[in-house]
Amino acid sequence: MGAVIAALAAGCAVVAAFLSGDAARTDRPDPEVAMVAAALVLAALLAFGKSRWVRISALVVAAGATGWASYCLSTDLGSGTPGNSTGVLTVAAVISVAATGLTVRGDRARPLRWWLALPLVVVLAAGTVAAAMTVPSLAVRSVTTAAVVAPALADRVKGTPWKWTSPTEVRDVVAAGAGVAVAGPDGDITALDGPTGAVRWTYARPGAHLRALVATPDLHLLLAVYGGDGRDHLTVLDAFTGVPLQETLIDEVRGANLLAPTATVLPSSVYLGNDNFRVDALDLRTGSRRWTWTAPEGCVSPFALPASGRDVVLAPLLCPDRLSVLGLDERTGTPRWEHRLPVTRPSDEKADFYLHSSPDGETVSLALRYPGLATGNGTDVVLAAATGAIVSTMDPRAPKQITLGPVAVSERDENGKTTASTVDGGIAVDLAACPVRLAHSTTPTAYLRLCALSGGRLVAHRQELDGSPASTLPIDWPPGTPYTGFARPSLIPAPGALVAARGGAPVIGYPAR
Numbered sequence: 460m461g462a463v464i465a466a467l468a469a470g471c472a473v474v475a476a477f478l479s480g481d482a483a484r485t486d487r488p489d490p491e492v493a494m495v496a497a498a499l500v501l502a503a504l505l506a507f508g509k510s511r512w513v514r515i516s517a518l519v520v521a522a523g524a525t526g527w528a529s530y531c532l533s534t535d536l537g538s539g540t541p542g543n544s545t546g547v548l549t550v551a552a553v554i555s556v557a558a559t560g561l562t563v564r565g566d567r568a569r570p571l572r573w574w575l576a577l578p579l580v581v582v583l584a585a586g587t588v589a590a591a592m593t594v595p596s597l598a599v600r601s602v603t604t605a606a607v608v609a610p611a612l613a614d615r616v617k618g619t620p621w622k623w624t625s626p627t628e629v630r631d632v633v634a635a636g637a638g639v640a641v642a643g644p645d646g647d648i649t650a651l652d653g654p655t656g657a658v659r660w661t662y663a664r665p666g667a668h669l670r671a672l673v674a675t676p677d678l679h680l681l682l683a684v685y686g687g688d689g690r691d692h693l694t695v696l697d698a699f700t701g702v703p704l705q706e707t708l709i710d711e712v713r714g715a716n717l718l719a720p721t722a723t724v725l726p727s728s729v730y731l732g733n734d735n736f737r738v739d740a741l742d743l744r745t746g747s748r749r750w751t752w753t754a755p756e757g758c759v760s761p762f763a764l765p766a767s768g769r770d771v772v773l774a775p776l777l778c779p780d781r782l783s784v785l786g787l788d789e790r791t792g793t794p795r796w797e798h799r800l801p802v803t804r805p806s807d808e809k810a811d812f813y814l815h816s817s818p819d820g821e822t823v824s825l826a827l828r829y830p831g832l833a834t835g836n837g838t839d840v841v842l843a844a845a846t847g848a849i850v851s852t853m854d855p856r857a858p859k860q861i862t863l864g865p866v867a868v869s870e871r872d873e874n875g876k877t878t879a880s881t882v883d884g885g886i887a888v889d890l891a892a893c894p895v896r897l898a899h900s901t902t903p904t905a906y907l908r909l910c911a912l913s914g915g916r917l918v919a920h921r922q923e924l925d926g927s928p929a930s931t932l933p934i935d936w937p938p939g940t941p942y943t944g945f946a947r948p949s950l951i952p953a954p955g956a957l958v959a960a961r962g963g964a965p966v967i968g969y970p971a972r
Contacts, residue, residue: 461561462506464579465517468558469503471551471587472496481542481595482687482708483535491531492544498524499555506562518559525552532594539598539646539667540685540692546594550586554579600647600663603701607637609678610653610955614902616969618932621656621956624965625649631715632960634818634953635674635681636698641966642672648683650701653955654970660701667692671715674698676769676820677722678954680743684712693725695743705746719767721789721820724749726772728764734809735759738774740792750792754778763812768844769820771795775812779805782829784812786847796847798825798840801833817861820844824853824861841867851883859883864901864952866924882906886924893920897948909934909950909959919950919959919969932957936964 476488476496484492498520505517528549535541557579612634623641631642638653646667650659668686675682678698685692691712695704710727712718719726724740731737735754742749754760758778766773771786779802786796806829813826827838839853841861851867853859857879859867868888871879880888882901893910897917900907906922910931917934936959948961956968 461558462503464558464583465499465503465506465521465555465562467580468551468555468583469496469500471583472499472548472555475544475547475551478544478547478591479542479595480535480544482540482685482690482692483538484542484544485688485690485708489544491527492548495524495528495531495548495552498527499552502555502559506559511563514559514562518556518563521552521555521559525549525556528552536594536598537666538687539664540687541594541598543591543594546590547587550583550590554583554586598664598667599703600661600665601701601703602661604660604699606697606699609637609699610971612902612954613653613952613957613969613971614904615972616932616957617972618969620932620935620967620969622935622965622967623651623656623658629960629962629964629966630669631672632949632951632958632966633672633674633681633715634951634958635678637954638956639951639953639958639960639966639968640672640674640681640698641960642669642683646685648672648681648696650698651966651968653953653958653968656956656966656968659699662694662696662701662703664694670712671718673715673718673720675720675722675743676767676816676818679722680704680720682718682720682725682743684709684718686711695746704744707741707746709741719764719772719816721767721770721772723770723789724772726764726767728762730762733759734761736762736764738764738772738787738792740772740789749790752787752792761810761812763814766814766816766823767820768816768823771844773814773816773823775810775814777810777829778802782810782827782832784814784825784827786844795845798837798842798847800827800829800837802829802831803833804831806831813858815862816844818864821865822850822861822867824859824867826853826855826858863899865903866901866906868899868901868906882922882924884924886926889922889929892922892929898950900950900952902952907950907952907957909948919957932969934959934967936961936967 476493502517502521532545532549627643638651641649647663670686671684673682681696681698683694690708693709728736738752740749763775770789774785776783782800784798785794811828816823841850857869857871861867867883893908895911898909908920918931951958958968
């Protein structure tokens with residue numbers, strides 16, 4: 460009877476090799492899990508041997524496999540992104556040890572009765588189901604909250620700020636939900652209330668590397684991407700409550716600037732060969748592929764992701780007679796509009812598409828380059844994302860930085876230094892007011908800059924778009940050189956507050972009036 464149970468355990472171990480390893484083990488079957496399963500199969504075969512020493516060998520093999528499986532499970536939990544494969548494997552290994560031990564006992568006493576072995580069968584079945592369902596959640600530390608109505612994005616603010624100090628370190632800050640979400644160094648995310656700075660919810664995967672934290676254009680959802688072994692783990696959170704809505708594996712992501720979600724889907728590109736890409740759309744709430752788009756016959760879609768509008772995915776298109784950018788409907792993938800430039804002579808040279816979208820996804824900027832274009836008109840434009848209508852044209856020598864916010868800024872550089880800057884409407888930026896700019900953004904009524912002044916003082920400088928006097932807000936950070944990389948300085952108009960953040964310093968929020 461013990462040998463039969465060992466065989467059942469070995470069968471569970473083989474099944475475990477084909478279960479999900481999540482981002483910790485993206486191969487299926489995973490080689491390491493498969494080797495442990497093979498060892499348990501060997502232990503089961505030896506358990507049927509007539510010689511006592513053969514059955515002792517089965518026990519030794521099963522014990523070694525159990526130690527190996529436990530190490531795999533511990534490693535997966537420590538990565539922060541475990542699947543259920545090693546949990547099921549460990550349960551099977553433990554039962555295999557017990558079963559092979561019973562076969563050894565049965566050799567020196569009377570044969571084992573079936574009712575003594577029955578509990579092992581029950582434990583094997585229950586433990587396998589429990590491990591498959593619970594192990595992935597063991598890596599998560601989460602505190603959720605109730606939903607609230609989102610405050611409006613901050614524009615004019617009060618002079619009295621709130622301050623929040625991270626218990627670890629600030630790696631990144633994004634506007635989302637009812638305020639901002641702050642990423643830490645250990646896979647942790649903390650949501651702060653915009654008007655008060657209070658902690659609303661937390662989500663963490665201790666040990667995991669948070670590659671990217673991105674909000675959808677409507678700020679309702681938060682995409683957290685955790686690094687894995689060749690593929691990454693995507694968790695989609697409700698930005699107001701912190702409740703995980705769905706989790707899935709995606710292709711490896713190297714940073715937030717490689718993600719471009721709409722309010723509903725996350726687009727990705729798949730290489731088809733010959734400089735042609737397919738666009739796939741992952742539904743953010745269900746994790747299923749919602750639609751796929753490919754270029755029509757005779758055309759190609761060169762790589763240009765990521766860039767999306769609020770409810771459209773941008774797709775480049777190169778045909779013998781035209782160079783285009785399509786706005787694909789986020790729900791169906793069908794073209795809603797097309798910005799088309801005529802091509803008079805097809806060229807072997809590569810077409811370049813520079814696509815950017817504003818944080819709210821309402822406008823997108825296109826800068827298109829191709830030697831075969833019939834004219835230079837329409838190559839640099841800002842479009843309304845919903846309709847494709849031209850909002851304004853851009854000077855190719857001074858591209859508009861519409862990713863700053865709702866108001867576009869144009870800058871001219873010479874030798875890496877900004878020599879002139881204007882805000883939409885022809886308003887000149889006062890460059891002397893901010894000798895060292897660390898970050899900048901726009902609101903509907905102002906151009907905001909995080910500035911380092913003489914003596915090391917840091918301020919948020921506000922230049923009004925209606926020509927009224929400028930103002931500054933002091934940033935109470937410890938003196939020292941601002942961090943770079945993940946913890947770069949940022950100035951974020953968020954729901955309920957204007958938020959300043961930087962690595963190694965408190966997050967400071969100025970509540971909206």
